[in-house]
Amino acid sequence: MKIQSPPGMRDFYPEDMRVQNWLFDAWRRTSRAFGFSEYEGPIFEYLDLYTLKSGEGIVSELFTFQDRGQRNFAIRPEMTPTLARMVAARANALPRPIKWFSIPRMCRAERPQRGRLREFYQWNVDILGIDDPLADAEVIAVAAAFFADVGLTPADVVIRVSSRPMATAALKRLNVPDDGVETAFQLIDRAERMPEPEFRDQWSRQFPQAASGEQILRILAQQRLEECLELARDAGSAGKLAADQITELWEHLRELDVADFCAFDLRVVRGLAYYTGVVFEAHPRQGGLRALLGGGRYDDLTGLLDGPRVPGVGFGMGDAPVLDFLRQAGRLPKPAETIDVFLIDADAKLRPELLKLATRLRRQGLAVDFSYRRQPVAKQFKQAAARGARYALVVGDELATRGELTAKNLATGEQRGLDAGRLSADAHNLLNF
Numbered sequence: 001m002k003i004q005s006p007p008g009m010r011d012f013y014p015e016d017m018r019v020q021n022w023l024f025d026a027w028r029r030t031s032r033a034f035g036f037s038e039y040e041g042p043i044f045e046y047l048d049l050y051t052l053k054s055g056e057g058i059v060s061e062l063f064t065f066q067d068r069g070q071r072n073f074a075i076r077p078e079m080t081p082t083l084a085r086m087v088a089a090r091a092n093a094l095p096r097p098i099k100w101f102s103i104p105r106m107c108r109a110e111r112p113q114r115g116r117l118r119e120f121y122q123w124n125v126d127i128l129g130i131d132d133p134l135a136d137a138e139v140i141a142v143a144a145a146f147f148a149d150v151g152l153t154p155a156d157v158v159i160r161v162s163s164r165p166m167a168t169a170a171l172k173r174l175n176v177p178d179d180g181v182e183t184a185f186q187l188i189d190r191a192e193r194m195p196e197p198e199f200r201d202q203w204s205r206q207f208p209q210a211a212s213g214e215q216i217l218r219i220l221a222q223q224r225l226e227e228c229l230e231l232a233r234d235a236g237s238a239g240k241l242a243a244d245q246i247t248e249l250w251e252h253l254r255e256l257d258v259a260d261f262c263a264f265d266l267r268v269v270r271g272l273a274y275y276t277g278v279v280f281e282a283h284p285r286q287g288g289l290r291a292l293l294g295g296g297r298y299d300d301l302t303g304l305l306d307g308p309r310v311p312g313v314g315f316g317m318g319d320a321p322v323l324d325f326l327r328q329a330g331r332l333p334k335p336a337e338t339i340d341v342f343l344i345d346a347d348a349k350l351r352p353e354l355l356k357l358a359t360r361l362r363r364q365g366l367a368v369d370f371s372y373r374r375q376p377v378a379k380q381f382k383q384a385a386a387r388g389a390r391y392a393l394v395v396g397d398e399l400a401t402r403g404e405l406t407a408k409n410l411a412t413g414e415q416r417g418l419d420a421g422r423l424s425a426d427a428h429n430l431l432n433f
Contacts, residue, residue: 008118088307126314137252342384346396
């Protein structure tokens with residue numbers, strides 16, 4: 001019986017895993033450059049953790065199950081609830097700021113489509129315990145630094161930045177009632193992923209007294225930062241605070257030298273209700289693909305878990321849309337398999353010595369391999385090249401007669417005789433030619 005991988009899941013063959021590890025290495029390298037520490041959590045959580053944050057409607061999007069104790073669990077679909085739970089549990093003991101990142105594997109029970117799978121990895125970067133706009137700017141700078149690290153420029157990617165309080169002020173001026181703002185945000189968040197007639201129809205049914213859906217999108221798209229700042233400052237103390245914060249944010253983005261990656265766009269509102277301030281998404285400049293990341297400020301999430309109020313800001317970046325974009329843009333590398341040393345078996349009587357040498361080199365931290373079957377030396381050299389070995393060491397007559405090995409740099413073709421005893425003790429320095 002032939003069994004395939006489940007829909008929306010992926011097999012990672014070695015060549016795929018090399019690409020995946022290349023991406024993970026870039027994520028970790030960027031996170032650590034900004035002083036973030038890595039954390040992890042369980043692959044599944046109590047179902048209540050997700051319904052508490054998102055309501056009962058989230059259940060249809062989750063893979064859920066009951067254990068033998070009849071407790072309800074869900075495989076994690078995102079990392080923010082786990083982060084909030086962990087921080088709430090030790091909120092008074094954790095030093096501020098809390099700068100954490102993670103690369104968890106997650107699942108969502110939804111229809112698989114391009115850039116959105118049922119099983120995926122996501123890079124999560126968060127700063128908690130600080131409500132200064134500098135924290136928002138630094139999180140955005142992390143995303144921009146990653147794009148630059150993998151060879152993307154502001155001509156390739158734009159990080160669209162907005163403010164929920166400022167968007168709220170704009171919607172109220174367009175006759176959206178206070179109790180309809182969250183619904184409006186959810187509709188606007190989906191607008192770019194649905195046909196415009198469908199958006200207009202849903203908008204008119206939800207907000208018959210407000211400006212039309214067509215007007216809403218046009219006005220939001222035309223709102224320049226300066227106009228929005230003026231509008232927000234006229235909307236009371238909350239609006240003035242939001243205007244001051246995003247002004248300061250933009251100053252920090254310039255100071256961090258990432259403003260070229262960023263653009264103000266009031267249409268970015270994010271559909272999750274827990275966002276409270278600045279929100280942002282990254283998109284390919286040419287469009288046509290899903291958002292590469294999304295995030296923003298959430299200042300009340302830990303309070304839902306009976307913890308103290310801990311302000312936070314962060315983003316999540318899925319692996320599938322980013323790899324898809326890099327592949328389409330011709331920026332995705334093809335990492336080759338590499339090892340440090342391939343041992344060439346040139347004398348059957350010295351096979352035991354070859355195996356002992358492999359062990360000694362491996363204990364020095366080198367990646368070492370050899371042919372399981374005895375083959376002509378020329379074929380073994382071909383095998384060494386196919387494995388991407390940096391050096392080939394020939395174990396043959398020279399070892400028996402002079403205690404030496406012939407070492408060959410497979411990139412340059414240079415050969416040297418090396419003392420086997422010294423090599424066993426100091427291979428890193430001797431294999432440096």
